[in-house]
Structures are given as structure tokens and as C-alpha cells.
Amino acid sequence: MVESVKRAVRILQELTGASPRLGVTDLAARLGISKSAVHGLLRTLESDGLVVQDAESGKYRLGPALVIFGNAYLDTHELRTRAVTWSNLLAARTGEAVWVGVLVHDEVMVVHHAFRPESVVQALETGATLPWSASALGKAVVAFSSEELQQRLLSTPPAALTGRTITEPAALAAQLARAREVGYALESQEATLGDAGIAAPVFDRTGAVAGAIGVIGPVERLLDDERRQSYAIATRETARNLSRELGALRADGRRAPF
Known part of the structure; x- marks a missing residue:
């Protein structure tokens, strides 16, 4: 070095x-x-x-x-490039903003942001970073990553961004297990009070987790009992389609569909 x-x-x-x-x-x-x-x-x-x-x-x-380097990174990132169309479709389907994120050390970086499809002022979050444990994107990625990575991240006390941020390793481990069970992860006001997220993992051609895609919006809308299920289904389906485009394999070794 x-x-x-x-x-x-x-x-x-x-x-x-x-x-x-x-x-x-x-x-x-x-x-x-x-x-x-x-x-x-x-x-x-x-x-x-x-x-x-x-x-x-x-x-x-x-x-x-550094802006030039950052833009070059985003422009050449395969997940971001492939996710643009799928993100727009998911935003149109749910009526919510959509983020695509990748894990960078112990944080999630937003590599693409599709705006909520309505005429309101929205801040572009591309390039923003969040603790993995305080975002649905991060939980979706970590839940489907190696056990070694999970243990390493769970062994380090995570940052608390709000009073609702979950920091207990046992509680986080339970959330990761639940995400593996249902195929998506949830976050409720852990990064920003009033906001929530639903995200699903995206896999690459090697079968590894390439990142995650998810919807972001007001907690009362996103986690409403009726809407949450439809949003989760839409998010999982979009993640599967994006994984197929990245060349992900099914469990039996054949190409997607899963």
C-alpha cells in the first residue's frame, strides 16, 4: 500500500x-x-x-x-444504467419516488433516483449515503449478502439518525431474517421522520447481490396496510426483472425467470 x-x-x-x-x-x-x-x-x-x-x-x-469522477462512476455503473427504465416504471406503477442503492462499506449510496410522478418540488438524492441499517435499501442488500458480511455489520453499533432508528443487533438480525423470508425489507422513519421505504434485492449474473431497488415516501401512505402489500409486490417484481436484465441465475442454475 x-x-x-x-x-x-x-x-x-x-x-x-x-x-x-x-x-x-x-x-x-x-x-x-x-x-x-x-x-x-x-x-x-x-x-x-x-x-x-x-x-x-x-x-x-x-x-x-470530484464531480467529474462521481459522474463517471454513476455513468459507468451497470446497475444504475440498467435500472433507469425499471425505476421509472416502478415510480409510475406506485406513484412514489424510487431509489436504487448499492452497499459501500457500511453505508448505502443512492446511485439512481426516479422522482415521484407528480408536479411537486423534489430534491434529487442521487449520490446521497445512509447507514445500511437505517434504510430499506441497506437491509435488503445485507439480508441477502454473505453471513460473514452480516455478522461484521451487526457487530458494529450503527448510527441512529432518528429516535426510531433500530440499533439493537438482535432486532436488526430479526429484520434481516424477515426480509429473506418475504423477499423485501422495510424501514419506518429510521432515516427521516415521516418517511418510510420498501426495497428488494437485485442480483447480478454471478448470483451476488448487486444492490437494491425500493420505493420511498410518507409513512402513512407507504405502510398503510392495503398499500404496503401492493407496493411490496411491485417492488419485488421490479427487482426480479432488473435481476434478469443483469443476467441473474435461478436457484437451479438456469437463467431467470426465477
Whole structure:
């Protein structure tokens, strides 16, 4: 592992966190290295547009080149590319917003967001990240991942985003078991008060979980007894169709349908 590259990545991670603007002294303290070393790394990152320095405060923040890298990642992500049409169809079928997410370490990144099909102001959430345990997308992915991954994630105390976020490992394990049983995962006001989610896993040609697709909306609408079942069916069917398009195999080794 190249230490200078690792340190440069750490700088970018620190600037991505709760303090989006940091000075040389701050970064040196956080990384545990000299200010001269941090300064040299920042100059290199700045020359390629990965960080920029505020003229007034002298502190650094993330640079515009990262947007290019991020867009390139999304544009070349097979799940996102394949999911665009299916997400729009699911949004039209349910009348709700649809997210497609992938697991990145212990978080879920939204790689595609299909707006709710009505003329209201909606914020684009593509690129947003959430703790896996506080989202239906994350629970759907983890529930169908390896037991080793599940145990690792359950062994680390998850972040609580609201007073309703489930953080007890036993309760989360029970939710994962339930998701495997019914084929989809639920989330109720765990990430944002008032919102809920229903998501199902998407598999790739190797049989591994590629990500998840789910509907997001107000809890009183999404988890209404009558609507929840129809939304869950629509979400599972869409996930299966998307899995087929990714080349997923059935349990008997043949190509989908499942």
C-alpha cells in the first residue's frame, strides 16, 4: 500500500465529513502527520482540482474534479444504467419516488433516483449515503449478502439518525431474517421522520447481490396496510426483472425467470 496515496485519500475523507472546510493544522492533527506533509499533499490535490483553498480563510474544501469522477462512476455503473427504465416504471406503477442503492462499506449510496410522478418540488438524492441499517435499501442488500458480511455489520453499533432508528443487533438480525423470508425489507422513519421505504434485492449474473431497488415516501401512505402489500409486490417484481436484465441465475442454475 502506498502511504502517500492513503494519506491523500484520508484528506478527502476528512473533507467529506462533518467539517467540509479544514486547515493544514486541523488535517495534520486528524491524520497524525506533520503540517509540511499535509501541505505538500494538499498542493498536489489542488493542482488537479481535487481540493480548493478558500482565499479568505485559507482552509481547504473538496474540489470540482470530484464531480467529474462521481459522474463517471454513476455513468459507468451497470446497475444504475440498467435500472433507469425499471425505476421509472416502478415510480409510475406506485406513484412514489424510487431509489436504487448499492452497499459501500457500511453505508448505502443512492446511485439512481426516479422522482415521484407528480408536479411537486423534489430534491434529487442521487449520490446521497445512509447507514445500511437505517434504510430499506441497506437491509435488503445485507439480508441477502454473505453471513460473514452480516455478522461484521451487526457487530458494529450503527448510527441512529432518528429516535426510531433500530440499533439493537438482535432486532436488526430479526429484520434481516424477515426480509429473506418475504423477499423485501422495510424501514419506518429510521432515516427521516415521516418517511418510510420498501426495497428488494437485485442480483447480478454471478448470483451476488448487486444492490437494491425500493420505493420511498410518507409513512402513512407507504405502510398503510392495503398499500404496503401492493407496493411490496411491485417492488419485488421490479427487482426480479432488473435481476434478469443483469443476467441473474435461478436457484437451479438456469437463467431467470426465477
